[in-house]
Amino acid sequence: MIIKVSCLGMGKLATKQKHSEQQPYAKPVLKWAGGKSQLLPILANHYPQSLGSKTRKYIEPFFGGGAVFFELYNAGLVDEAVLLDSNPELITLYNTIKEKPADLVAELQKLEKKYLALDDSSRQEYFYEVRESFNRGYSSSYTSPKPARAAQLIFLNRTCFNGLFRVNKKQEYNVPHGRYSNPRILDDDNIYAVSEALQIAEIIQSDFTDIAPFVSDNTFIYYDPPYRPLNKTSNFTAYSGDFDDAHQMQLAGLFKQLDKKNVYQMLSNSDPLSATGDRFFDELYSGYSIHRIEARRLINADSSKRGKISEILVKNYEQN
Numbered sequence: 001m002i003i004k005v006s007c008l009g010m011g012k013l014a015t016k017q018k019h020s021e022q023q024p025y026a027k028p029v030l031k032w033a034g035g036k037s038q039l040l041p042i043l044a045n046h047y048p049q050s051l052g053s054k055t056r057k058y059i060e061p062f063f064g065g066g067a068v069f070f071e072l073y074n075a076g077l078v079d080e081a082v083l084l085d086s087n088p089e090l091i092t093l094y095n096t097i098k099e100k101p102a103d104l105v106a107e108l109q110k111l112e113k114k115y116l117a118l119d120d121s122s123r124q125e126y127f128y129e130v131r132e133s134f135n136r137g138y139s140s141s142y143t144s145p146k147p148a149r150a151a152q153l154i155f156l157n158r159t160c161f162n163g164l165f166r167v168n169k170k171q172e173y174n175v176p177h178g179r180y181s182n183p184r185i186l187d188d189d190n191i192y193a194v195s196e197a198l199q200i201a202e203i204i205q206s207d208f209t210d211i212a213p214f215v216s217d218n219t220f221i222y223y224d225p226p227y228r229p230l231n232k233t234s235n236f237t238a239y240s241g242d243f244d245d246a247h248q249m250q251l252a253g254l255f256k257q258l259d260k261k262n263v264y265q266m267l268s269n270s271d272p273l274s275a276t277g278d279r280f281f282d283e284l285y286s287g288y289s290i291h292r293i294e295a296r297r298l299i300n301a302d303s304s305k306r307g308k309i310s311e312i313l314v315k316n317y318e319q320n
């Protein structure tokens, strides 16, 4: 069956041969700070013209929730991908979905059944039990499939306050319980759709500095690093972790180094120029194309701070 995928916006209307009539489109499994779902129609106007034809390899070094990759896969624009993130929980989760989706679905079924049958206070107790078990099982470097652990991560993400992933200095997940009346913990159709999408991908726990060996001619690389804080509040530090200005500069160095190859690079970040007149990124990426786009900040514990903000999109190619 040939279907037209119009969600890509005006810039890219693609056609795709769908694998089966029932198979739904893959979408992010986790709610993730900095997730790009809301921005997809805008980003679509900025993908390289050759994407889907000459350019069919995709690399995403700060994978997170993966909204852009799933969009490109659904539209049939890529057939090879390298997806990297430094967070071992994410890598284990995606490798589990790729290789053992049925085991993951079975684990999630157990968690969902138990949780939804409980009253409010028992749900809270159960949430903290799962959270403690998740924290006891932490290791800084696992990447192979672990269905029970991956299920705990999805469960915590769906039932915690505001869908956050946040750990303290001891790497303990510390987000409180969320109290949604009927949270969707298991979306098995999406787990299988994501599993199919991930078959074209290598999923690797890695620092962004290690991507060079994966880059070949005509690769499209999308960087969505932890954003540079606009204000130096302690609250923002929790989201951006240890990704400071030295890392932003190192990333710009990588961007410039790879620019010498025949690759297309696109990068998102905050826009300190619009917010405070700070030219940090305009100077760091001078000579490249810098677009300012409007985004809605989705994950912020303080609802008064969930407004429209400007972000930058840097590209090493010209169009639009």
Ligand SMILES: C[S@@+](CC[C@H](N)C(=O)[O-])C[C@H]1O[C@@H](n2cnc3c(N)ncnc32)[C@H](O)[C@@H]1O
Residues within 6 Å of the ligand: 032, 033, 034, 035, 036, 037, 061, 062, 063, 064, 065, 066, 067, 068, 084, 085, 086, 087, 206, 207, 208, 209, 224, 225, 226, 227, 241, 243
């Ligand atoms: C802004 S999020 C990416 C959001 C993602 N594009 C989405 O749509 O959900 C940034 C990601 O970078 C990862 N990260 C942080 N520091 C990193 C590093 N030094 N190398 C690779 N990944 C890193 C974090 O684990 C996080 O998943």
